[in-house]
Every structure is written in structure tokens, then in C-alpha cells.
Amino acid sequence: MYRDSSGKTLEDYPRPSVAVDTAVLTVPPDEALSVLLVHNKEGWRLPGTFLHENERLADAVLRSLRQKAGVTGLAPRQLKVFDEPGRDDRGWVLSVAHVDAVPASRLDLTESDARLVPVDADELRGLPYGHGEIIEAAVAALRASYEEHPDPARLLQRPFTLRELRKLHEAVAGQPLARDTFRRLMEPQLSATGQMSTGRVGKPARLFWHE
Amino acid sequence: MYRDSSGKTLEDYPRPSVAVDTAVLTVPPDEALSVLLVHNKEGWRLPGTFLHENERLADAVLRSLRQKAGVTGLAPRQLKVFDEPGRDDRGWVLSVAHVDAVPASRLDLTESDARLVPVDADELRGLPYGHGEIIEAAVAALRASYEEHPDPARLLQRPFTLRELRKLHEAVAGQPLARDTFRRLMEPQLSATGQMSTGRVGKPARLFWHE
DNA sequence: CGGGATTAGAGCATATGCGAGCTAATCAGG
DNA sequence: CCTGATTAGCTCGCATATGCTCTAATCCCG
Numbered sequence: 001m002y003r004d005s006s007g008k009t010l011e012d013y014p015r016p017s018v019a020v021d022t023a024v025l026t027v028p029p030d031e032a033l034s035v036l037l038v039h040n041k042e043g044w045r046l047p048g049t050f051l052h053e054n055e056r057l058a059d060a061v062l063r064s065l066r067q068k069a070g071v072t073g074l075a076p077r078q079l080k081v082f083d084e085p086g087r088d089d090r091g092w093v094l095s096v097a098h099v100d101a102v103p104a105s106r107l108d109l110t111e112s113d114a115r116l117v118p119v120d121a122d123e124l125r126g127l128p129y130g131h132g133e134i135i136e137a138a139v140a141a142l143r144a145s146y147e148e149h150p151d152p153a154r155l156l157q158r159p160f161t162l163r164e165l166r167k168l169h170e171a172v173a174g175q176p177l178a179r180d181t182f183r184r185l186m187e188p189q190l191s192a193t194g195q196m197s198t199g200r201v202g203k204p205a206r207l208f209w210h211e
Numbered sequence: 212m213y214r215d216s217s218g219k220t221l222e223d224y225p226r227p228s229v230a231v232d233t234a235v236l237t238v239p240p241d242e243a244l245s246v247l248l249v250h251n252k253e254g255w256r257l258p259g260t261f262l263h264e265n266e267r268l269a270d271a272v273l274r275s276l277r278q279k280a281g282v283t284g285l286a287p288r289q290l291k292v293f294d295e296p297g298r299d300d301r302g303w304v305l306s307v308a309h310v311d312a313v314p315a316s317r318l319d320l321t322e323s324d325a326r327l328v329p330v331d332a333d334e335l336r337g338l339p340y341g342h343g344e345i346i347e348a349a350v351a352a353l354r355a356s357y358e359e360h361p362d363p364a365r366l367l368q369r370p371f372t373l374r375e376l377r378k379l380h381e382a383v384a385g386q387p388l389a390r391d392t393f394r395r396l397m398e399p400q401l402s403a404t405g406q407m408s409t410g411r412v413g414k415p416a417r418l419f420w421h422e
Numbered sequence: 423c424g425g426g427a428t429t430a431g432a433g434c435a436t437a438t439g440c441g442a443g444c445t446a447a448t449c450a451g452g
Numbered sequence: 453c454c455t456g457a458t459t460a461g462c463t464c465g466c467a468t469a470t471g472c473t474c475t476a477a478t479c480c481c482g
Contacts (some may be wrong), residue, residue, distance in 0.1 A: 002301040010302040014264035015226045018305065053225035054296040054303055078291055081307055085265040090213040091221040092265055094229065096292055163459075181440060183461090202459025203447040374429075392470060394431090413429025414477040 016092045020060045021048035021131065022076055023097070023138030024069075026116065027155055027171045028104040033142075034116040035124070035135050036107065038068040044115070044123075046131045048095070061098050069114040071107060074100040079137045082130045095129065099138035101153035120174070146172045150186050150210045159193045159207035162186070227303045231271045232259035232342065233287055234308070234349030235280075237327065238366055238382045239315040244353075245327040246335070246346050247318065249279040255326070255334075257342045259306070272309050280325040282318060285311040290348045293341045306340065310349035312364035331385070357383045361397050361421045370404045370418035373397070 003009055023046055024036035037044040049064035051057065061076040076098040083094050109115060117124060119139050125132050145152045146169055156168055166182050190208040197205045214220055234257055235247035248255040260275035262268065272287040287309040294305050320326060328335060330350050336343050356363045357380060367379055377393050401419040408416045 010228045010261075010304070013228065013261065015228055016262065017221045017224065017226050018229070050221075050224065051227065056296070057292060057294045057305075080289055081268060081292060083268045085267070093221070094268075161460090178441070179460095180442090180462095184439075199449090200459080201449045201457070203461075205460055372430090389471075390430095391472085395469075410479085411429080412427070412479045414431075416430060 014092075016094045017090075018051040019048055019088075019093055019095045020051065020057055020064065021046045021095050021097050021129070021134055022061050022065060023079075023099045023135050024065065024071065024074070024107075025099065025101045025119070025138060025142055026104045026107060027168060028116060031171070032118040032120065033139065033171050033174065034118050035138070036069060036071070037115055037117055039113040039115075040068075044117075045127065045129070046134060047114075057096050057098070061100075068112070069107075069109070070112040071102070073106070074102055076100040077141070079134065079141060082134070084130075087129060097130075097134040097137065099141050101142055101155060103155050103157065105157070143172055143174075148185065150189050158209040159195070160209070161197050161205040161207060163205060165190075165208070225303075227305045228301075229262040230259055230299075230304055230306045231262065231268055231275065232257045232293075232306050232308050232340070232345055233272050233276060234290075234310045234346050235276065235282065235285070235318075236310065236312040236330070236349060236353055237315045237318060238379060239327060242382070243329040243331065244350065244382050244385065245329050246349070247280060247282070248326055248328055250324040250326075251279075255328075256338065256340070257345060258325075268307050268309070272311075279323070280318075280320070281323040282313070284317070285313055287311045288352070290345065290352060293345070295341070298340055308341075308345040308348065310352050312353055312366060314366050314368065316368070354383055354385075359396065361400050369420040370406070371420070372408050372416040372418060374416060376401075376419070 001009055025033060027033055036047065038047045047064050047068040049060055051060050058076055062074065065071040065074060077100065079097040079099050081094055081096050085092055087093065119135060124135055150165060156164060162183055165186060166177055169182065170177050190210050193207045193209060195207045197207055212220055236244060238244055247258065249258045258275050258279040260271055262271050269287055273285060276282040276285060288311065290308040290310050292305055292307050296303055298304065330346060335346055361376060367375060373394055376397060377388055380393065381388050401421050404418045404420060406418045408418055
């Protein structure tokens with residue numbers, strides 16, 4: 001075992017507990033961008049857990065989402081480390097915040113103590129442990145990733161129309177988008193299926209998918 | 212002291228050591244974008260340190276830069292947590308990578324075991340502990356911040372000419388920039404001093420500063 | 423001292439992007 | 453069955469952006 005110049009191992013020095021917290025974002029059909037909250041004895045929170053020995057951060061995230069919300073198969077991305085020493089009453093805890101976006105159809109919340117809350121809801125501002133900040137950072141990261149790409153998080157079921165894609169982007173951005181400007185930016189990045197939409201009011205639209 | 216439902220404190224659970232590593236970027240006069248390396252008994256590395264008890268990550272970064280490279284007064288920003296359990300021979304160590312950019316004049320390296328290396332140098336790819344990846348991420352973050360703003364990290368001594376600003380941007384971007392396009396993007400964000408440059412070949416240029 | 427090199431600023435022609443309006447194609451409801 | 457509502461795709465006029473060239477103003481060196 002490694003010992004430094006004063007004969008101490010790494011374990012001889014004070015170390016923080018490390019936790020992970022995750023903002024899981026989704027867009028339920030015809031609704032606003034929302035975040036997943038789970039309920040524990042203290043109230044509604046972002047899903048999270050303490051890191052187990054030699055565990056990867058992403059693995060801890062996946063474990064916490066499976067156990068707390070019955071959600072699997074995500075690909076979480078790091079956002080920021082929250083390191084205020086007094087942020088947790090239980091002791092010195094660092095939290096590594098993560099974000100992931102997932103189609104609403106992947107979130108079966110019927111048997112878990114979890115629910116979706118629109119990201120603009122007032123209640124999110126009152127969350128402790130910096131969870132409000134985590135959600136803000138997560139939304140900013142998702143918005144940045146959707147700025148110039150059709151559907152990086154694959155939130156839309158394919159194939160889709162330009163209108164469906166634009167409605168998704170408007171939900172992510174939280175504001176209306178100019179129809180033609182949006183089409184000019186996205187269409188070159190899409191692959192036309194050659195088929196047209198049916199069963200809807202209005203002129204049939206071309207159907208697309210993307211890489 | 213807090214105890215959980217099985218009577219254990221946070222300290223009863225395995226915890227990682229947490230380190231910070233920092234890519235300090237600068238642009239020496241008439242040179243390429245470079246990163247600061249310090250020398251320890253293992254070789255040339257990014258400056259870093261283990262987190263002390265209840266210390267903020269940014270404070271640890273500042274302490275390590277002061278002690279290892281004699282550098283003060285920076286404003287480090289988090290990049291990413293490196294969490295591969297086997298990344299450090301000494302034990303389970305997470306590293307929180309940071310980045311900061313600083314004018315070269317702030318780096319007095321004459322009395323410390325430190326030097327600047329251009330970010331494209333081959334030797335950086337061979338650095339252990341993910342330091343090569345940290346540098347890549349740091350360069351990407353700096354480039355993104357300079358994409359549309361004159362000098363967010365205040366690397367230029369003021370006042371400055373458009374040419375000086377463009378040369379800085381070309382060093383950060385690592386490629387030439389179109390003169391007129393660059394001027395049109397930046398000039399609206401600058402404040403003219405009303406003075407002209409002197410003592411140089413070529414038509415005198417207007418001098419600027421910015422917020 | 424003058425010419426060449428270098429640089430700056432501005433004007434102009436061309437290319438590209440944007441937003442509004444028009445035509446066309448559906449569906450729903452009376 | 454027909455009309456109105458809704459939506460799609462495209463065109464066009466206007467606005468904006470780009471890149472090149474030209475004139476002007478320095479400094480350096482022979």
C-alpha cells in the first residue's frame with residue numbers, strides 16, 4: 001500500500017463523501033420541458049445517491065435512477081460539482097451533478113415514488129442542496145445541445161415531421177421559434193423518408209429521421 | 212453527529228480522495244496558446260493537489276497554483292470530474308479538472324519549477340492521469356468563450372488594436388481569421404479610446420478597450 | 423531622402439439569410 | 453358535400469453578411 005513521505009496512506013487524510021444527483025429531463029407529449037423528482041422521507045428531490053467504493057460516477061447515477069425511479073438505460077453527462085462544505089447536515093459531502101434527457105415514454109412512473117415537474121415551476125426554486133441550481137444548469141446544457149442539432153437526445157419518436165421537431169425545440173427552448181428559419185437550419189441535417197404524414201388536419205407533411 | 216438507519220456515520224463508508232488539477236492557459240507574446248506544466252518527482256504535470264478538509268475546490272486550485280507555480284489571483288472554472296478508479300496508483304482518487312486563462316505577464320516562472328508548453332505539442336498527449344484530456348477540454352472551453360467575445364479572460368493588455376485582438380484570437384483558435392469578418396463581429400463590442408497607435412509599421416490603428 | 427513593405431479603414435459587388443404572404447392539401451364539423 | 457380552419461412548402465423582396473480591392477498612412481532600410 002502506498003505511503004507518502006510522512007508514512008501516511010491516502011485514507012489517513014480527511015476525505016469528503018461524494019454523492020451524485022441527476023436532473024432527468026423530458027418533454028411529455030404536448031407539454032413543457034419537465035424534470036424528474038423522487039420522493040424520500042425529506043420530500044421531493046432529484047434522484048441521487050452516495051458513491052460506492054471504486055464505483056464510476058455514471059454507474060452510481062444509473063444505480064440511483066433504477067432504484068429510486070425505476071428508470072434504466074440512460075447516458076448521464078456531468079454538469080458541475082457542488083462543493084459548499086456546509087451544504088449537507090450529515091457531514092462533508094461533494095455532489096457531482098449530472099443531466100440526461102430521455103423520451104417521456106421511457107419513464108414509467110406508475111410504480112415508483114416519482115413524478116415530473118415542469119422546469120419553470122416555482123417549487124423547483126425551493127429545493128435544498130442546490131437542486132434548483134442543478135436543474136437550471138441542466139436546462140441550459142440541454143438547450144445548448146439543441147441549439148443547432150435536430151434531436152441529440154433522441155426525444156422524438158421517428159419518423160417525425162418538421163412541425164413535430166419544431167414543437168419539441170420550442171418545448172426545450174421555452175419559447176416559439178420562427179417556422180422557416182427553423183426549417184432552413186434543421187432540414188439539411190435530416191433524412192427524408194420519402195413518405196408523407198396522414199391523419200392530421202392541414203397539408204400532409206414530409207416525414208424525416210436523422211442519425 | 213449524524214447516523215443512518217444502521218447506526219453508521221458517513222465516515223464509516225468508503226470514500227475517495229479528491230484532487231484538483233488545473234490547465235492554466237496563456238498566450239505568450241507572438242507565440243501559440245500554451246499550458247502551464249509544473250515539475251514534480253514523477254515528471255512534468257498539470258499543477259494539482261489533494262483537497263484539504265472542508266476546503267472549496269476553487270480554493271484548493273488556488274493553493275496548488277501558488278505553491279507549485281508561484282501564480283496567484285486566478286479565477287478557475289470547473290471542467291469535468293475524472294473518476295476512473297484505477298487512474299492513480301496510490302488509491303481511489305477522483306480528480307476535478309479546472310481551467311483558467313491568464314495573461315502571460317502574470318506568470319513569473321523564473322523561480323519555480325514550471326514552464327509553458329504549446330497546447331499542440333506532442334508531449335502533452337503522453338501525460339498520465341488524463342492530463343492530456345484535461346488540456347483538450349480546457350482548450351475547447353477557452354475557444355468557446357472566445358467565439359463571440361473580444362477578450363473574456365482579459366489576456367490582452369489594454370488599450371489594444373484590432374490587429375492585436377485578432378492575433379490573440381488566432382492564437383486561441385489555432386487558425387487564421389478573416390480580417391474584415393473578425394472586425395465586424397468584434398468592433399461593436401469595443402470602446403474606442405479616441406487615440407491612434409504609434410511606433411509601428413503601417414497605417415496607425417485605432418486603440419480600443421472593452422468591458 | 424525615397425521607395426518598398428506593411429497595415430488600416432472604407433467602399434462596393436456579390437452571396438446568403440429572413441420573414442411575410444401565397445398557393446395547395448388535408449380534415450372536421452355543420 | 454362544402455366551407456372554414458389548419459398546416460406545408462415555396463417564392464419574393466428586403467436585410468444582412470462576406471470578401472475583395474483600393475486609397476491612405478506609417479516605418480524601415482538602402
